[in-house]
Amino acid sequence: MKRALRITHFLPQVWCAIAMLLFVIAHVESSFATKIAKSGQSVSENDPFPPAHLSGTSVTLERGSYRLPTRPEQLPDQPFRYTVPQVTRTTMSTGLRVFYYPSRDLPIDYFIVVIKAGTRYDPAEKVGLADLTARVVRAGGAGNRTGDEVDAELEKLGAELSVSVERDYIRFQLFTLSENSEKALQIFRDVLMAPRFEEEKFTTEKNLALERLRRQNDDPAEVSRREFRKIVYGTTHPLARTPTRESLASISLDDLKSFYRAYYHPASAWVGVVHHRELRETSRTLEQFFLDWRGEQVPHLPQIVEETPNSPSKVGRVYFSCKPGAQMQIRMGHFGRRRDPADQPVVDILNNLFGTGGFSSRLMKVVRTQHGFAYGVGGGVFEDDPVGLFVAVASTKTTNTTAALEAMRSVIVSMLEEKPSPAELETAKRDVLYTFATRMDNPREIVWQWLLHDFYGFPPEYLLHYPDRVGAVTADDVFACARRYIKPKEIRCYLVGACDALRESLAAEYSIEEWPLTNLADETTTH
Template sequence: MNQPTVSKGWTVLALLALLAVPVDAQVKDYRDIKFPKLPEREVPRPEVHTLSNGLQIFLLEDHELPLIRVTGRIRTGSNYEPADKVGLADFVGQVLREGGTRSMDGDAMNDYLESRAAFVETGMGGDVGTASMNCLKEDFDDVLAVFADVLRNPAFAEDKLALAKQQAKTRIARRNDNIGGIAGREFARLIYGADSPLTQMTEYATVASITRDDLVAWHQRYYHPNNIMLGVVGDFDSIAMKSKLEAAFGDWPKGPDANLPEIVVNEPEPGVHFIEKNDVTQAYVRLGHRGIRTDNPDYYSVQMMNEIFGGGYAARLFSNVRSKKGLAYSVRGSIGSGFLREGIFSVALSTKSETMGASIDALREEIDAIVAAPPTGEEMARAKESILNSFVFNSTSMSQILGQQLTYAYYGYPADFLERYRSGIEKVTREDVARVAKEYIHPDKLVTLVVGKSADFDRPVS
């Protein structure tokens, strides 16, 4: 078979052309590559309406797929349950759906929804109750009827409550199996206080004290239309959807406003604490103190500081504690924030038992350094680029966008919170980061917690 040929003359010319190109034009340092600024994406906003009974609805059309999703926020939460009945709110969130309604028991509801490839779910967080449904557009009316029935007429079946209580007792029995779980739980109790509503724990006695009547009373106290927000996203017409929601919920009478009490976060007492756990080869170390609220004017500067301090592979904690000193596979640290109250400033790692003391020293050195040493220009550029480039992932779907809008509205934050976040990050300077590190990180107020096997430590906990 004849093969194509290239004349020697052309080959020589091609080689000469390549040699004529400067070396630095062929190989360019990645740090010198300039990328164009990402275009700003306009995030759609849902229509917002309030029904005559106070129920707020957020409507966001998305005709890409023949699906409709409803997400609900109920003004309640486990942080507001009585101390002698801890676990009650979680049981409400679970049995509200699993226990069925007065017209359809939970098992029949499972079959009904499964035959339509739909779901209805309920749950409970610390400061919010949740409810959601998802279905094909063609099944929406049927599934909405079930969803409304669950919210309005739960049966709280005794057998489903008994099952939920048994599951809770199993969780109590196993909650000390995981060293990280112990550290996270007990560190929060040290920061917020063991008696705080934020850290109260379900116990066998509190589980035993909870009855079906307690669940009914909780529902009657909080589950009213004027305490609920519903968001709908999917393939629908907004005018028609508003009418459907009015038909499903409009005759639900208003009830008392939730009026959830403010939970005050006190300043924790500095100190060193240790929990013995003899069946582990790792020590879990955590240091920190009280953080900030999300509505703090310095929020954006704090987020930049977090990125530089503990935000990833290039952050100071990872670079120095993991990569250079080899003391931990994973290390993290940040000033946490909360929508309603202060979060927690926390620096944490797990390490070999034999390097527990060295790890504490390394973490304290990094905490001192972030307060004392302002960020470099390179750190600022990398942190800002990282945060802004990840911004696009905050709105990857219409469902995610709707969920964010519900959250902001529920906690009283502006609808353009995300847009403000982006512009706020862009304006942060080196001086801002240096200032907030000094203002919000206090090495002299640290709470230190170590969990592990003390016999294997390199030194006593101190």
């Protein structure tokens, strides 16, 4: 009891001390901020991320030559200007292309290797091979380490090595503490150049691939995306085909090794580096680690031939897959455009006006705001090689399906009949530029954007000139672009949801056809 009384007796002094400490901390922070604001601190023009500090003349933050409002109502009504940060590009003696950006703010280094060995390069009879190869290269051991030893060593170093597989490429990414950079890079080098292809890891990854296949119909939105590509491109086209149980079963460990030898080659690889050391030292380190990576031969990359577009039997038809649920997934469109930097800025603005601009896009204004048919709706003209897709996508209540379809069609037609207003065009330009800037808001993303555009064959000056080219786009440019790429008469639709209740109403309005889904969970076909 006495001890409790003594503690209670000292509580006022304790609280007083805490309050005094908080006051001192606040005073120090305020004084420090004021000193920074008054110091006229100089910032290197070569650093696109100088530290932000309080302005001495207004309630704003300053970063270099920019004043950043602290509240939305302080946003200036003036043109948005953005200086594109640049990287340094070099080519190693092995042909490996390197994109470098210095790491100044954090003691973390970042390495990325992109190899032109994505899923489009799967053999027709072994779809899933590219994905499985990349996963086993990462997980199946490297050099004198097993796969588990690789993971344990990376964990000790505070490093993380991951792989992702896309349609056009595979991407390895290494994050590591700067102090352990060389040790982590040595492991990364072994993974890329000396994979062990452990049979146990191969079996594990193959089983995981089969499990992903079994669950592929769980998400209606993903079903819509995947199956619509098959409707447009055809089920066997490299831009649409997906693994099956049979194709995965046919893949052997030797197939992985053969695919690795054919495609994992420095001549078809790009490296991005965010490093704490200067370029000269970084280049010397990379040469040291990757000098022996030469590959057996320059890989032969098969060309994808565009199939006969817009088969008359498919145009104008509404396809549907029955799947229980309260929402109907709607996807409509046709072939889009070939990847081409010449008109990309105009296409970006067109897409923003049509469907990627959020609440300012026409699809959102009509389908959601005006009619309330969908919470989320979007779309655009998208590129690929040899040709991408034009799509409009929404999710709506099943009972609103027909009305939502017609509303989406009306917006598509409006793009060919109504030029963007001055306000629409200005909003779209600002949004496209803001989006462009946020894609390069940290060193890792800066390197990635430069590397990715080089990967796709864009000229080196494309990113530098992009803001000016966006600013020069006119309403006539956008209108002409829409008429070039949007073809309402070539649209086909695909619905995923509880379609049984809509069969009669859909059949009265459209030519309909059921698109069956294979349910791999129980090896049946859903009609």
